[in-house]
Amino acid sequence: MAKPQEKVSFGQRLKQIGMVFSFTAKQDRWFVPLAIVAVLVPLALAVLAALVWGWQWFPIGILVALLALLVVLNLRSNRAMMNAAEGQPGAAASLLENMRGDWRVTPAVSATTQMDMVHLVVGRPGVILLGEGNPQRVRSLLGQEKRRLAKVIGTAPLYDYVVGQGEDELPIRKLRTTLVRLPGRLKGPEVNALDKRLKALSARPQMPKGAIPKNMRPPKGAFRQMRGR
Structure with a gap:
């Protein structure tokens, strides 16, 4: 029976995301620029919408920016992990x-x-x-x-x-x-x-390859004694 998975706290989840962010940034030189664009574009559109239709659009822009950042992180981190795993045994x-x-x-x-x-x-x-x-x-x-x-x-x-x-x-x-x-x-x-x-x-146990060690060989005459029984 599988053990129930332990619940991950919000702080632990943030720590895991931070570790993935750091790993991806080291492995992928395009990750940080793409992440910046993913955040700034929704925020800029949200500010523009807030100026035209009201500030209620700004929180929506923040949520969209966070979502875009997570999408970029997911895509680029998978790519970074594949590149790091290339050629590694196992x-x-x-x-x-x-x-x-x-x-x-x-x-x-x-x-x-x-x-x-x-x-x-x-x-x-x-x-x-x-x-x-x-x-x-x-x-x-x-x-x-x-x-x-x-x-x-x-x-x-x-x-x-x-x-x-x-x-x-x-x-x-x-x-x-x-x-x-x-x-x-x-x-x-x-x-x-x-x-x-x-x-x-x-x-299933397999017989070892090669010659049988001397200390594991039966004594001389053992097979003749077995046949004579």
Whole structure:
């Protein structure tokens, strides 16, 4: 059962907005000029309207200016966050974990020591694999995961993407819209059942690769004794 969300006070909300404002201003050189324009234009129109039709228009101008500022902040902050996340390991999984909707994200179901990784996403469209890192190594990991998952997903659709800026790669700023536009072919119970099967598959212990350490090898003659029983 999900825990109820804690209520955020007005002061905390203002502090969060201030942090987003500061972050966006550092990342986006156009944010401050656009924010100034978004505030000054409604205020100027409100003053003009107040001089012509009465001062009751001035409070309306203030509200419109605040609304315009929040719209600019929302648009430019999203752009700034996408630019900051570009090329960061695990950015795609972090982005999807905070995305609205029924998305079951398992970060780094497969990875290498060079920080190449594949994330598993289960949702209404089906099963989605997202690769981040070196394209050649990531495509190899994606191939391995597709073969592994094909045994348990049945007829559920399977999509795979390499997140990056190269040819045939998906830019991280387009990740949300790309997944949202995928056709929803599974219903809620089907998503739950598929998610459980995939979690059970990931929970199975795997034999370590390579030679068995000497301290874990059975004593000589053990296999002959077992066959002779």
